[in-house]
Amino acid sequence: MDAIVAGDTAAHEAARPSLGVRAMVVEDEPDLADVISDYLQRRGFDVEISRDGAAAVAAARVQAPDVVVLDLGLPSVDGVEVCRRLRTFSDAYVVMVTARADEVDTLVGLSAGADDYLTKPFSPRELIARIEAMLRRPRRVVAEPEQTPLSAERRIGGLLVDPAGREVHVDGHPIMLTRTEFDVLELLSRRPGMVFSRNQLLGELWGPAWVGDPHVVDVHVGSLRRKLGDSATEGRFIRTVRGVGYRMGTGQDRR
Numbered sequence: 001m002d003a004i005v006a007g008d009t010a011a012h013e014a015a016r017p018s019l020g021v022r023a024m025v026v027e028d029e030p031d032l033a034d035v036i037s038d039y040l041q042r043r044g045f046d047v048e049i050s051r052d053g054a055a056a057v058a059a060a061r062v063q064a065p066d067v068v069v070l071d072l073g074l075p076s077v078d079g080v081e082v083c084r085r086l087r088t089f090s091d092a093y094v095v096m097v098t099a100r101a102d103e104v105d106t107l108v109g110l111s112a113g114a115d116d117y118l119t120k121p122f123s124p125r126e127l128i129a130r131i132e133a134m135l136r137r138p139r140r141v142v143a144e145p146e147q148t149p150l151s152a153e154r155r156i157g158g159l160l161v162d163p164a165g166r167e168v169h170v171d172g173h174p175i176m177l178t179r180t181e182f183d184v185l186e187l188l189s190r191r192p193g194m195v196f197s198r199n200q201l202l203g204e205l206w207g208p209a210w211v212g213d214p215h216v217v218d219v220h221v222g223s224l225r226r227k228l229g230d231s232a233t234e235g236r237f238i239r240t241v242r243g244v245g246y247r248m249g250t251g252q253d254r255r
């Protein structure tokens with residue numbers, strides 16, 4: 001509770017009708033999480049609370065929040081890493097909350113992809129004002145169609161990926177993939193056009209504790225491309241982003 005300005009309670013305001021905006025509060029201090037959540041709810045947000053970094057990423061995949069209030073100091077996975085992982089599949093607005101003002105410069109330097117930063121102690125009113133200002137700004141990226149569930153089939157050019165049945169078809173023909181090849185393809189196909197670094201792919205596939213040569217991803221991508229009917233070094237479906245990693249073609253890319 002020390003992060004809340006005295007007397008600044010949500011009880012003074014009448015609850016507003018739902019905005020249809022999903023907010024996720026990632027905060028391991030239960031009292032603070034409750035106060036922030038209460039404020040957001042009264043302003044009309046639908047709110048979920050997560051108290052752990054890894055759990056927050058998993059929950060965000062299902063809940064697809066529009067806004068994430070993200071504490072920097074969290075158990076298991078810190079806020080910077082949570083933000084990085086969110087950015088592999090989510091365009092949610094992220095406000096990162098830190099305990100120390102002098103950390104903000106460092107955080108910006110880490111370019112984890114947060115949209116705004118707030119230092120504890122802060123007023124919930126200030127937080128809400130920042131969030132409402134962010135929501136009025138157009139997103140940097142081009143607006144995307146309504147988010148589809150991760151289990152839904154994806155068609156990208158001649159490629160069909162069925163995450164539920166773990167099946168892949170190219171131009172109508174079934175393709176047999178190893179588990180890792182399928183997982184790589186499934187991950188890339190969630191967001192056609194979005195670049196995944198080798199480390200991001202490895203982190204998603206084998207967890208954050210994985211250590212080793214990130215170029216092991218290239219081996220799996222090479223064999224995946226061959227099975228999809230492409231050369232091992234470049235493909236119609238999986239594009240190389242030099243020096244970074246890979247992205248799924250959007251189906252309209254030129255060779």
Ligand code: CA
Pocket residue numbers: 027028029071072073074
């Ligand atoms: Ca904390």
